[in-house]
Amino acid sequence: xxxxxxxxxxxxxxxxxxxxxxxxxxxxxxxxxxxxxxxxxxxxxxxxxxxxxxxxxxxxxxxxxxxxxxxxxxxxxxxxxxxxxxxxxxxxxxxxxxxxxxxxxxxxxxxxxxxxxxxxxxxxxxxxxxxxxxxxxxxxxxxxxxxxxxxxxxxxxxxxxxxxxxxxxxxxxxxxxxxxxxxxxxxxxxxxxxxxxxxxxxxxxxxxxxxxxxxxxxxxxxxxxxxxxxxxxxxxxxxxxxxxxxxxxxxxxxxxxxxxxxxxxxxxxxxxxxxxxxxxxxxxxxxxxxxxxxxxxxxxxxxxxxxxxxxxxxxxxxxxxxxxxxxxxxxxxxxxxxxxxxxxxxxxxxxxxxxxxxxxxxxxxxxxxxxxxxxxxxxxxxxxxxxxxxxxxxxxxxxxxxxxxxxxxxxxxxxxxxxxxxxxxxxxxxxxxxxxxxxxxxxxxxxxxxxxxxxxxxxxxxxxxxxxxxxxxxxxxxxxxxxxxxxxxxxxxxxxxxxxxxxxxxxxxxxxxxxxxxxxxxxxxxxxxxxxxxxxxxxxxxxxxxxxxxxxxxxxxxxxxxxxxxxxxxxxxxxxxxxxxxxxxxxxxxxxxxxxxxxxxxxxxxxxxxxxxxxxxxxxxxxxxxxxxxxxxxxxxxxxxxxxxxxxxxxxxxxxxxxxxxxxxxxxxxxxxxxxxxxxxxxxxxxxxxxxxxxxxxxxxxxxxxxxxxxxxxxxxxxxxxxxxxxxxxxxxxxxxxxxxxxxxxxxxxxxxxxxxxxxxxxxxxxxxxxxxxxxxxxxxxxxxxxxxxxxxxxxxxxxxxxxxxxxxxxxxxxxxx
Amino acid sequence: xxxxxxxxxxxxxxxxxxxxxxxxxxxxxxxxxxxxxxxxxxxxxxxxxxxxxxxxxxxxxxxxxxxxxxxxxxxxxxxxxxxxxxxxxxxxxxxxxxxxxxxxx
Numbered sequence: 001x002x003x004x005x006x007x008x009x010x011x012x013x014x015x016x017x018x019x020x021x022x023x024x025x026x027x028x029x030x031x032x033x034x035x036x037x038x039x040x041x042x043x044x045x046x047x048x049x050x051x052x053x054x055x056x057x058x059x060x061x062x063x064x065x066x067x068x069x070x071x072x073x074x075x076x077x078x079x080x081x082x083x084x085x086x087x088x089x090x091x092x093x094x095x096x097x098x099x100x101x102x103x104x105x106x107x108x109x110x111x112x113x114x115x116x117x118x119x120x121x122x123x124x125x126x127x128x129x130x131x132x133x134x135x136x137x138x139x140x141x142x143x144x145x146x147x148x149x150x151x152x153x154x155x156x157x158x159x160x161x162x163x164x165x166x167x168x169x170x171x172x173x174x175x176x177x178x179x180x181x182x183x184x185x186x187x188x189x190x191x192x193x194x195x196x197x198x199x200x201x202x203x204x205x206x207x208x209x210x211x212x213x214x215x216x217x218x219x220x221x222x223x224x225x226x227x228x229x230x231x232x233x234x235x236x237x238x239x240x241x242x243x244x245x246x247x248x249x250x251x252x253x254x255x256x257x258x259x260x261x262x263x264x265x266x267x268x269x270x271x272x273x274x275x276x277x278x279x280x281x282x283x284x285x286x287x288x289x290x291x292x293x294x295x296x297x298x299x300x301x302x303x304x305x306x307x308x309x310x311x312x313x314x315x316x317x318x319x320x321x322x323x324x325x326x327x328x329x330x331x332x333x334x335x336x337x338x339x340x341x342x343x344x345x346x347x348x349x350x351x352x353x354x355x356x357x358x359x360x361x362x363x364x365x366x367x368x369x370x371x372x373x374x375x376x377x378x379x380x381x382x383x384x385x386x387x388x389x390x391x392x393x394x395x396x397x398x399x400x401x402x403x404x405x406x407x408x409x410x411x412x413x414x415x416x417x418x419x420x421x422x423x424x425x426x427x428x429x430x431x432x433x434x435x436x437x438x439x440x441x442x443x444x445x446x447x448x449x450x451x452x453x454x455x456x457x458x459x460x461x462x463x464x465x466x467x468x469x470x471x472x473x474x475x476x477x478x479x480x481x482x483x484x485x486x487x488x489x490x491x492x493x494x495x496x497x498x499x500x501x502x503x504x505x506x507x508x509x510x511x512x513x514x515x516x517x518x519x520x521x522x523x524x525x526x527x528x529x530x531x532x533x534x535x536x537x538x539x540x541x542x543x544x545x546x547x548x549x550x551x552x553x554x555x556x557x558x559x560x561x562x563x564x565x566x567x568x569x570x571x572x573x574x575x576x577x578x579x580x581x582x583x584x585x586x587x588x589x590x591x592x593x594x595x596x597x598x599x600x601x602x603x604x605x606x607x608x609x610x611x612x613x614x615x616x617x618x619x620x621x622x623x624x625x626x627x628x629x630x631x632x633x634x635x636x637x638x639x640x641x642x643x644x645x646x647x648x649x650x651x652x653x654x655x656x657x658x659x660x661x662x663x664x665x666x667x668x669x670x671x672x673x674x675x676x677x678x679x680x681x682x683x684x685x686x687x688x689x690x691x692x693x694x695x696x697x698x699x700x701x702x703x704x705x706x707x708x709x710x711x712x713x714x715x716x717x718x719x720x721x722x723x724x725x726x727x728x729x730x731x732x733x734x735x736x737x738x739x740x741x742x743x744x745x746x747x748x749x750x751x752x753x754x755x756x757x758x759x760x761x762x763x764x765x766x767x768x769x770x771x772x773x774x775x776x777x778x779x780x781x782x783x784x785x786x787x788x789x790x791x792x793x794x795x796x797x798x799x800x801x802x803x804x805x806x807x808x809x810x811x812x813x814x815x816x817x818x
Numbered sequence: 819x820x821x822x823x824x825x826x827x828x829x830x831x832x833x834x835x836x837x838x839x840x841x842x843x844x845x846x847x848x849x850x851x852x853x854x855x856x857x858x859x860x861x862x863x864x865x866x867x868x869x870x871x872x873x874x875x876x877x878x879x880x881x882x883x884x885x886x887x888x889x890x891x892x893x894x895x896x897x898x899x900x901x902x903x904x905x906x907x908x909x910x911x912x913x914x915x916x917x918x919x920x921x922x923x
Contacts, residue, residue, distance in 0.1 A: 286897045298908065316847075322914060
């Protein structure tokens with residue numbers, strides 16, 4: 001079989017639909033990665049224009065360019081867009097595009113989930129942009145602190161756009177995080193053990209787990225605040241037992257890890273690009289992995305350092321001050337390793353390297369001012385001033401945008417298969433870097449001189465005029481630089497000549513394929529035996545093209561890839577991927593109707609959309625498995641493996657495991673909020689507590705036993721028992737709600753509704769999952785006897801049972817104790 | 819999966835201990851911890867919990883290097899050891915405020 005024949009056959013199997021239809025039906029990670037990046041860049045442009053409006057307004061004292069109302073919307077949306085619609089999606093875009101290529105796989109773990117996440121991002125982001133165009137955008141700052149963002153401070157629909165829009169967009173982040181985690185752990189080339197993984201994959205793994213554990217507190221906070229705004233459930237109203245400070249805790253439980261969620265992918269790109277530019281291997285691979293993991297976990301212990309001025313006792317402040325200084329250590333470890341790698345090699349000053357040098361100069365300044373604000377007395381002086389604005393821009397632009405520009409220029413030949421045309425890059429580089437430092441360096445001084453952030457105008461005579469004028473002029477210089485980059489990239493994409501396959505001499509598998517890459521990535525999946533596979537075996541691309549790896553035979557005429565053992569990288573089973581479909585887009589549109597119903601208070605639409613989403617999810621799940629197994633199939637190199645449908649730990653089980661990690665964090669955050677009320681919030685205890693009767697406890701125990709044992713029965717009858725068990729648990733939840741009839745009376749009642757509602761919701765999910773297995777048995781699908789689906793249902797049933805007991809217990813515990 | 823756990827456990831234990839200490843401190847402050855009063859058991863309790871945490875970190879570090887639990891891959895074993903050290907060091911570092919700083923003011 002010739003390489004060309006293989007290429008044609010695989011291209012036919014893996015190709016997206018032709019023409020415009022392909023944009024809506026593609027489930028291919030290369031397409032979706034490019035689409036993520038394109039949309040993220042669009043949002044970056046919108047956010048950049050808003051930044052220009054801010055700087056135009058602040059260029060001179062007493063400016064009347066923007067009124068206060070518009071200014072509030074502009075700075076709120078600038079921060080919101082850059083954090084939620086640009087930074088995270090850029091990571092998702094790079095990860096979606098690159099990971100399978102770096103790992104030696106043909107696609108991500110769940111292609112339809114990638115597409116669903118992408119469309120949720122597009123629809124959710126569009127919702128936010130719509131609010132901006134109509135002048136009803138959120139205007140309470142990107143932290144959305146209540147009571148400024150509650151009905152008291154923001155009675156219009158503005159805050160609802162933020163709360164509902166961001167929650168919608170976060171579906172995309174959670175979906176991508178599940179996708180990335182499972183892909184990195186299971187979808188690698190045979191032989192690629194964890195310690196031979198490309199360093200970018202380590203960073204992506206840590207970042208994805210951080211998203212799974214960092215975003216749920218924000219999603220919870222957004223749901224609680226929206227429930228307060230829409231239904232008057234007093235979560236953040238002190239007079240009714242709530243506490244506005246809880247929002248800050250939930251927001252920063254997300255918000256501080258978010259900084260590292262943004263930085264770590266950039267660090268991953270640096271660790272990938274820098275050794276190639278220095279023409280040497282990365283120094284201290286193990287140290288870098290340890291530093292990435294350490295940063296990922298430590299970043300969850302810092303959230304209170306954003307709340308140093310909220311009246312927390314000194315000892316609490318000192319805890320978080322100490323923890324905040326700790327993160328400097330793993331950050332410094334990485335910096336020294338990168339510098340060491342440069343010293344060891346012979347760096348070439350190509351454009352990606354220039355951007356990396358700009359990163360070093362800028363991020364170190366941002367990091368040092370970060371250590372300064374970790375010290376409590378200093379933070380008290382500069383809190384909410386332009387010093388903080390300057391610090392965060394040094395960290396985010398220096399630590400994320402510059403490395404991502406290095407990544408853009410490094411992988412541009414991969415995206416396009418072309419050389420750059422005008423070579424505008426160096427000019428743009430200097431404009432952006434000089435413009436950036438001109439804008440933000442002096443703003444540190446403005447902050448030290450007392451200039452508050454978020455003010456829409458200022459009076460002359462305070463020493464701020466020259467600083468602000470220089471900052472504004474410099475910001476436009478930076479904007480011209482970004483415009484040049486855009487022109488450079490667009491012209492390169494559209495009009496440039498073809499380039500070589502691996503222009504930088506890269507070491508990773510992404511350069512082992514022709515560029516732009518074919519839809520199937522690898523004509524055959526390589527066997528990997530080194531951390532830098534292309535440097536270890538320069539002939540590898542040719543071997544892959546000749547079909548000397550795995551799955552080089554296309555006789556089964558379907559989209560296939562391999563999964564591997566987590567640690568060793570030994571081949572485990574074959575995964576058959578779905579064909580092109582518009583289903584994910586349709587499902588995200590119906591999901592959008594759910595959120596739109598909430599936003600516009602068209603509550604009749606909400607249950608309809610919910611039923612639509614559930615029906616579509618069931619249809620999705622129903623189609624996941626074949627009716628019959630096919631046993632072991634040959635995968636090449638003399639090896640035969642079974643397909644994912646027939647194993648005990650299919651990708652769906654792994655996906656469920658990590659989705660439940662996010663879900664568990666959500667639930668844990670809810671319990672944290674409840675304990676916070678109980679111990680800290682004023683106006684407790686509430687007028688009355690719910691108390692569950694002995695019959696209620698007995699029914700709960702019976703339900704839990706039926707649910708847990710039923711899923712362990714193995715046969716259809718066992719899962720039918722599990723359905724009965726979940727219904728019994730849900731009935732007990734309904735009884736608890738009956739005992740707390742009005743969730744608007746006190747924060748306790750409102751919290752009980754959320755806790756118990758969460759418990760009931762999960763009984764519904766578990767019932768549906770077990771019901772699907774029963775229905776499969778009735779329909780005569782062989783899948784009834786397969787372990788994978790039963791283990792997934794068991795996972796969700798166990799989780800639902802445990803959380804229901806905890807939720808109901810928490811609801812009635814104060815009553816029992818009093 | 820054992821390798822992944824050996825990487826994530828040490829600092830996760832640190833995070834759990836850190837959050838637990840902070841929560842305990844919050845509970846003490848919301849009850850009756852008044853600096854200079856006769857009730858002086860809160861700080862020793864916090865320090866005791868902190869020392870227990872350090873002990874747990876060290877036991878975990880040893881366990882993760884034992885034949886039974888250690889990762890088979892040498893690089894991962896080294897990373898796990900580094901993270902165990904980092905977690906133990908981090909616990910010592912965050913205990914300093916317990917000794918040096920006033921409680922609930």
